[in-house]
Amino acid sequence: MSTPALRDYGHRMWMRHETALAQAIAADTGARGDDPACAALAHFALEALALARGRDDPRAAIDAAFDLLERGWQPPAPRAARASEQRPG
Template sequence: MPEAIRQSDDTPAPVGRRERKKAATRQAIADAALRLFLERGYDDVGIREIADAADVSTTTLFKHFPVKEALVFDQESDLESGLLAAVRERAPGRSIPDALREHALRHRRAGAGSDPRFTAFLELVNSTPALRDYHQAMWLRHTAALAQVITEESGRPAGDPACTALAHFALEAPHAARAHDDPQEVITRAFDLLDSGWRNLTRDGNDRTGPV
């Protein structure tokens, strides 16, 4: 993912020299891979070329990225952490859908127009079947993780399909908005619907935190 749109919601804790070196190596590999993919296309770039461009061995590359597709989505764990934190650390009285809306809009503002490679990055993913499939698999994983946190924060029963549905549509809204002229408006209105439905659902008293 382009460096300018790599975002973190939390200030990272200080890390040691070894960890910084590992992070720098990982970043160098991901940057080299994305540059080559954008220049020549995903399928026309080999792992050896990426390793050479990053000045590492293929063994080192695979220690950081077990499969080629992961090179494109190098920040997914950080993005998921930020997503879950948006729910866990929301202000008192703020609903879960409203917190997720603000998170989605913040990332939309951070990405839109901040890096000239952002559009090219999206086109790369959308035009490459292997990347689309890999992204979909990650999408499902994020849904499960987010649904679990929603369940915990709302106090609803384990496995409640409403929590899974909210997680799914909260993640889908920014993706669906890409095709519209005003993505921010689409995201806002989508979360209006989610917030209204969630508040109606949670009036039954099953939530430990009141309005969620």
């Protein structure tokens, strides 16, 4: 990981599976082989590994990424809303 050229090469080798994964997702779900949602899902799933690198808890980062893939984005409540929920009523 300390050699940029090797790190980039490893990333390219990992990401070369993106099209095959997208096609497998499409086949599994009945989508068209060129469905952009399947391509995005494959890309995000493969990039989850890069997200985990350098984190204090890489497993938690991977879990968070795949939870997002499974359930979709759930934005956190705005700070003001969170603060009012914590005040005793």
